[in-house]
Amino acid sequence: MFERRMLKNLDLVLLLAVFLVMAIGLAMIASASHTLSGNTSPYYYVKRQAMMMGVGLIIMALVLTIDYHTMAHYAVYLYIANIAMLLAVLLVPAEAKGAGRWIDLGFFRLQPSEFAKVFLIITLANFLAKTMGDMTTLMDLVPVLIHVALPMVLIMAQPDLGTSLVFVAILLGLLFLTGIKMQYIFTLILAGGASLPILWKYLKDYQKNRLLVFLDPNIDPTGSGYHVIQSMIAIGSGRMLGQGFLAGPQNQLNFIPEQHTDFIYSVVGEELGFLGAGLLLLLYFIIIYRGIRIAINARDMLGTIMAGGVVTMLLFQVMVNVGMTICIMPITGLPLPLLSYGGSSLLSTLLAIGLLLNVGMRRQKILF
Numbered sequence: 001m002f003e004r005r006m007l008k009n010l011d012l013v014l015l016l017a018v019f020l021v022m023a024i025g026l027a028m029i030a031s032a033s034h035t036l037s038g039n040t041s042p043y044y045y046v047k048r049q050a051m052m053m054g055v056g057l058i059i060m061a062l063v064l065t066i067d068y069h070t071m072a073h074y075a076v077y078l079y080i081a082n083i084a085m086l087l088a089v090l091l092v093p094a095e096a097k098g099a100g101r102w103i104d105l106g107f108f109r110l111q112p113s114e115f116a117k118v119f120l121i122i123t124l125a126n127f128l129a130k131t132m133g134d135m136t137t138l139m140d141l142v143p144v145l146i147h148v149a150l151p152m153v154l155i156m157a158q159p160d161l162g163t164s165l166v167f168v169a170i171l172l173g174l175l176f177l178t179g180i181k182m183q184y185i186f187t188l189i190l191a192g193g194a195s196l197p198i199l200w201k202y203l204k205d206y207q208k209n210r211l212l213v214f215l216d217p218n219i220d221p222t223g224s225g226y227h228v229i230q231s232m233i234a235i236g237s238g239r240m241l242g243q244g245f246l247a248g249p250q251n252q253l254n255f256i257p258e259q260h261t262d263f264i265y266s267v268v269g270e271e272l273g274f275l276g277a278g279l280l281l282l283l284y285f286i287i288i289y290r291g292i293r294i295a296i297n298a299r300d301m302l303g304t305i306m307a308g309g310v311v312t313m314l315l316f317q318v319m320v321n322v323g324m325t326i327c328i329m330p331i332t333g334l335p336l337p338l339l340s341y342g343g344s345s346l347l348s349t350l351l352a353i354g355l356l357l358n359v360g361m362r363r364q365k366i367l368f
Contacts, residue, residue: 006361010064014290014360017283018338018353022053022346024280025264025339031246032260032267033341035253045260045341052343056350063354067362068122071355072302075126079147082119085112086154101158102344111344113155113163118352120151120167121309124174129302132178138187144175161207162332166316168192173312177295177305214330224331227263230255231325235269235277242273260341262333265325280339284318287353294360303359310356314349 029049034042041047071078088103089112102109127147134140152167175185200208209224217225217232234250237243248270250256256266269277288311295307314337321336323329335345 009361009363011290011294011357011360014287014294014353014357017286017290018350021280021283021287021338024268024283025341026050026053027245028264028267028271028339029260029341031248031271032251032256032264034246036260048343049341049346052346053350056347059347060350060354060357063351064358064361066358068303068306068355068358071122072126072129072306075123078119079123082112082116082123082151083154086116086151088112090154090157101160108343111342113158113160114342114344114348115351116151116155117163117166117170117313118310118348118355120148120170121174121306121313121352122355124148124170125302125305125309128174128178128305129300132180132301135178135180138184141175141180141184141188144171159204159207160333161203162320162334165320165332166313166334169316170309170312174305174309177308178301210331214324214327217327227257227331228324228327230257231263231266232327234266235326238270238273238277240274242269242271242276245271247271261335262321262331262340263325264340265322265336268339269325281318281322284314284337288315288318291356294356294363297363298359299363303362307356307359310352313352 026046026049030043030046033045036045085103089101092103101113102111124144124147127144131140131143135144148167148171152164155167156164172185172188175188176182203211206224209220213220213225213228217228219225221229230250234248234256237250238248243249246252248267250270251259251267256263259267265277265280268280272279291307291311291314295304295311298304298307317334317337320329320332320334321340324331324334335342337349338346
């Protein structure tokens with residue numbers, strides 16, 4: 001149920017920060033994509049991103065009208081829909097650079113793994129809110145792990161290692177919020193670390209190379225290490241004030257691969273400099289901080305866990321994406337939320353922001 005009086009609880013500071021990040025994103029996408037070959041218009045990507053932004057804002061507004069308790073009530077159906085979408089990708093994939101992560105709808109290429117993150121937050125939050133009092137031993141976590149593992153395995157099969165890691169981050173973050181013993185969380189982390197040699201055998205060659213160049217980009221400077229090297233050159237050349245909008249040579253001459261998607265932060269660093277890149281991180285900090293406030297002040301544990309899941313997802317993606325552009329994180333292919341070009345990423349992020357605002361709006365009961 002939606003009451004207009006709830007609007008007084010709408011977090012306008014968070015919403016303003018979101019709009020500012022998207023505005024910067026449109027400008028950076030324009031700079032990064034207007035010279036790309038094959039476009040019928042120099043602003044092809046900007047127009048598509050703006051269109052997706054409009055659709056995403058409509059989705060966010062619709063999410064605000066649905067009580068998050070109602071979403072949790074239909075968690076089983078959301079979980080089934082989530083699995084069905086991920087299976088559909090494996091059955092009828094749209095290939096791109098060796099990975100089948102999309103479903104081609106003709107007018108739009110849907111990437112279900114982006115929405116799977118938000119669906120996981122809702123369904124796992126519902127599961128944990130109901131069972132958190134019963135989880136007193138490590139074995140009690142088995143149903144939780146199965147809940148996360150099923151969609152995660154389907155995503156890894158696409159293959160999509162980056163999104164799989166987001167699932168791990170969401171799992172650990174939500175377990176922490178439920179107050180589970182830290183020794184259990186550390187046990188899960190140690191178990192995950194011990195399984196890395198086994199996981200390594202199943203990684204694709206390009207995934208292995210990405211992890212190796214994280215340790216030393218110069219072992220393959222013209223191959224897997226090229227992205228990171230060019231990114232660091234771009235960000236370093238920006239210095240304090242940047243090269244100027246549309247004036248970054250690494251970006252304008254297309255030396256930075258995927259400069260309008262995964263490596264868009266490199267464009268920010270090169271053209272807007274340390275100040276511009278720092279301002280962007282400050283806006284992300286505001287979003288994360290306001291999200292934490294919403295989680296703390298939520299009406300109930302369900303709201304706290306849902307809001308905490310969104311915060312964990314956004315924080316992890318920002319840290320990994322920014323980190324990989326300056327070689328303190330391995331390249332995973334995760335987009336920068338609200339900034340990178342990509343319809344599915346933008347829509348799912350605005351859906352998650354809508355869920356966050358939803359919890360904040362309903363932090364107090366409506367009195368009659």
